[in-house]
Each structure stands twice: as C-alpha cells, then as structure tokens.
Amino acid sequence: MRRSSPCRCDPVTRRGHATNRHAGHGLRTRWISAALVAVAVACIVGLPRAAAAPPEPLSEGRSLNGLCLLCHSQSGLPAPTGGRQERPIAPVDPAAFGASAHGGEECVDCHAGQSALPHPLRTSLAQWGAGRATPCSECHPEANEGYLDSVHGTMVKLSDARAPACGDCHGDAHTVQPLQGWTEQERAGVCAGCHPGAGTRFLGALSHEEPSPDLLPSAFFAERFLIILTTLTLAFAVIHVELDLLRWLVARWTAHSGETSHGPSPEPPFASGGSS
Amino acid sequence: MDLLRNPRSLPAAVASPAAVPRAVPLRRAQVGETHVVRFDHHQRLQHVLMMSSFIVLALTGLPQKFGDLALSQWWVNTLGGLETVRAIHRTAGFVMLGDCLYHLCYLGYRMGVQRQLGPLRMVPSPKDLRDVLQTMIHFLGVAPEKPKFDRFSYLEKFDYWAVFWGIAMIGGSGLVLMFPLTATAFLPGQAIAAALAIHSDEAVLAVGWILIMHMFNAHLAPWIFPFNSSIFTGKVSARRYVAEHPLEWARIASTGLVPEPLPAQTPADEPLAAGTAQDASPVLRPRSGDGELSERTAGTSRFVETAPNLEPPWVGGDG
Secondary structure (H helix, E strand, O other): OOOOOOOOOOOOOOOOOOOOHHHHHHHHHHHHHHHHHHHHHHHHHOHHHHHHOOOOOOOOOOOOHHHHHHHHOOOOEEEEOOOOOEEEEOOOOHHHHHHOOOOOOOHHHHOOOOOOOOOOOOOOHHHOOOHHHOOHHHHOHHHHHHHHOOHHHHHHHOOOOOOOOHHHHHOOOOOOOOHHHOOHHHHHHHHHOOOOOOOHHHHHHOOOOOOOOOOOHHHHHHHHHHHHHHHHHHHHHHHHHHHHHHHHHHHHHHHHHHHHHHOOOOOOOOOOOOOO | OHHHHOHHHOOHHHHOHHHOOOOOOOOEOOOOOEEEEOOOHHHHHHHHHHHHHHHHHHHHHHHHHOOOOHHHHHHHHHHOOHHHHHHHHHHHHHHHHHHHHHHHHHHHHHHHHOOOOHHHHHOOOHHHHHHHHHHHHHHOOOOOOOOOOOOOOHHHHHHHHHHHHHHHHHHHHHHHHHOHHHHOOOOOOHHHHHHHHHHHHHHHHHHHHHHHHHHHHHHHOOOOOOOOOHHHHOEEEHHHHHHHOHHHHHHHHHOOOOOOOOOOOOOOOOEOOOOHHHHHOOOEEEOOOOOOEEEOOOOOOEEEEOHHHOOOOOOOOOO
C-alpha cells in the first residue's frame, strides 16, 4: 500500500511539482517565513558581520575559526550551564587572537568536540582547573609536567581551589604572547598577583622545565646529591639491620643446638647497642 | 680513666663479655634491679617533642610529596584540605625548630654554665669507624665479639647527628618555602626550587632511616620488641647497661658507689607494673653539685644516675 504524500507530484521523479500552483504558493510562504526568522536571529547574534564575510563551505584542511568567530566574537553571548541559569561567554577579538601565540591554531584544537552544533553542554575550559584538566597540556606536555612537579602542581593534585591555572599566570589563551616577549617586570607583576611584593628575583623560583646544570643548577645538584646520599644511607641501614638480625638468628640457632647437645648456652647479648 | 686504658683492671663483669649478664627483654620485670638513669628530664622532653613533631610532619608532608596517590588525596581531604594540612605541617615544623633551639640552649647551659663537657662524647671519633668495621665483621661471624661502646655507640651518634643535619636541611629549606619573598630578598630565586628539592628528598631520607634503623633498634628487634622505654623513663637496667655500654659502665663502677647488677627477683615474663620501679625509690642522691653524695634507702630498687653528660660520672637520685 502506497503511502499518501502531501505533495501531489510524483513522489519519485517530482514531476509536476512546478505546475502545482497551490503547492508552490505554500512553499514560497515557508521560505519567506524562514528568511524572516533568519534575519531576526541574525540581528540578534550579529549576522551582519557574517554577511560581510560569508562562511566558506566546510572542507578538509580549511580553518573553521571564521565560523566559530561568527558567534564568539560577539559579546553577551549566553551559554547554558546545565541549570536554569545562563552564563555569558567572553568574546574573542579575532584580531587579537590572530596576533597571539595561538593565532595559528584551530579553535577546535583546544575546544575539542565543540565543532558540533548545537555545542554539547560542557564546562568552560577556564573552570576545568589547572594542570591535567586543561587542554594546554596537549601541546605543552613538558611544561605541564614541570608545573605539576612544582608547589603549584601540588595544589592541583590535592584539589586546592587556590591552585593557579595556566591562564592565571600566562593570561588569556586567546591573547597570550610568547613568554620570550615578556619583560621581567611584566613577569614579576604576574607573580605579584598572588605573592604581593614579588620582584624580578622571584622569577627564578619557578620553571616548567626539569632542573639541569644549565637551568636551576642548584636544584639539580642538590637533588642528585640527596639521591646518592639517600641511596647509600638507606642501603647501609638495610644491610646493618639484616646482618644484625641474621647474626641473632645464627646465635640463637647455635645456642639451641648447644642446649640439645651440651646443655644451656648463653643467649647472644644486645646486638648493636643502638637502642637506648 | 685508668680503667679505659687498661681494661684488665675492670671488674670482671665489665671486662669480659662472657661474664656479661644475659640480656633480658625490656618487657620483663626489672623490680629489684639496679637501674641507670641515662636521660634526664630535659632530654626526655626533647625526645618527646622531636618524636611527636616528626610524626606529624611525616603524616602531613609525605602526602604533599606524593600527591598523585589516591591515599594522599584521601588523607588530605580527611584532614580538611591542603590549606589545613600545610598549617598543621608548619606548626609541627616550628615545634621541631623550637625543640632544636631548646636542645642547643640545654647544651649551652650544660657546657657553658655548668662546665660539664659530657656532651662532647657525642662527637664522632676514629673509634666509631673501627666500631662500624668490627660490628660488620662480628655480624659476618668473623669476629666473636662486638665492639665495646662508650656512652654512645656509633649508631646513636649517627641518629643524633642525622637529626642535626636533617633539621638544618629540612628546617632551613622549609623556612625558605614558607617565606619565599623574604628568602628572595637575599637569595637568588632558584634557591626556592633548590629548597623544594632538598625539603622533599631529605624528608624521604629521614623517614626511611627512622622506619628502618630506628624502628628496628627501638621496637622491632627481637631482643627489644615491642618497646624500649628508656628514652621515656630515662632508666636503663644495669645489666643492659653493662651489655650495651661497657666502657661507660666501667667508669661508673670505678666510682665504687655502684652496686653490682642484681638478678631479677620476679618471674622473667611478668610485665612491670606501672610505677613499680618509681615507687621503689632511689637510694643515692646528690647533696650538692660538687659530687658529694647523700644516701637514702627505701625499697629494693637502686637507681644510679650517670648525670647524662657529666664527666666524670656521678651517682645520684632517681630520674
């Protein structure tokens, strides 16, 4: 049984569609309505900018940033939070982003999964916490490891809410500049945000790289020295304890053998004299 | 001192290890025995402060070093979060530093005011190296006898100086970490990174040494288990003293005021009731600082105070 169609044209070839005047009138009406709605939405979200630079069709190898910035360059854009309230999304300045250290990166490289529309409900990257949860570690794994080994990283591991995230020191990822371009005063100013009074001398306190003879030599040599000292000391302790115990066992065994064959023999005296 | 130069002149119970009374586990009754007061009140209090602060520091510091472990995260959350844990850790650190200061003042008073140079016995000497070698040879069964120790064996000296070293390293680096801005006022910034490495790595060394060597010699050794209480009571049985510190016992015996170690008068496995030894009361008590002695007899126990760091040893009242 063939299913009835609201259109009287041939459901397979669509012949006769153009000649159906009633149907064509309805179709026009729907297009006009859709256009009006689109214009209304565009007025709200700023389609005029998009009209000036209409998005290119999506294709492999082409940047999607322009498409993302259609909406995310606008201020006041709300985002659902999963509850009844909405939060505003900070706008991204396309020019500043393009000039930043991340200007050559794709939005979806950091905001993975957000290429789908509507966007899946996700927590802001800024609220993911520092270190392991941020996508920064995807491209900066060594810096992330160095960070996690620092006193700041300890705060992250132990869920301290005061732990500084990457952006707290390096600034907004959409405008961040390479660290080499910062003056010492600028960097010290960042430290002073949490450590009031921090000067340029304070800058040497933290590095995202492993200590080496060239970088943080005092920490490097102190660590190596203590590794050697700890190994030797604890090895001596283990050997001493084991030999002490072994000697005691041998003495007991000897005494036991002596008792069975020649009567009681004295117990071994206190072994090391190190207990009182 | 003649006794030290010529061990053959020592009493037989001291000079000949074969004649040394058999070791008795500390849990056995010591009622009626002669005890040596090895540690005075100050030393006992210093050890209590050191022990308690060390335990707190370890329990609040290691979770910070090994923050990746789920156990650390659970423990920190249980204690109220990292901020609380750091507050406890720093408080315990100040207690330990205060204890160190207390000990230094104690030493200064002993040596500077009372002119007692006994603490110098803690200074390492070439004999300690020989003792280490002889002990190892003895452990391996080559030498029949272990070395004869004076007031402090090489392990006790190591324990003592390790604490000095540890407090200097961990305490100093801890202060740098606690006051980084002040530290960078006169130190380069990388001193903070070095302080973090020193603080955490040295802590592992300290905890490892305590868990392995100190726990074995104070608790887990079969001839000690479960507990050596001398650092808390200050008293060590004379029989044990003769076995562990024969050279110092020789000096004590040379005063002529020390009775021979008495055999235990109670069943060997009977636990010592709390306060029994104290109630037995001492019999010898110093009347003045010049070493003149007064004697008081009560009960059956005898306590001989070596006046822990005095040279020559004097005999006194109970601890």
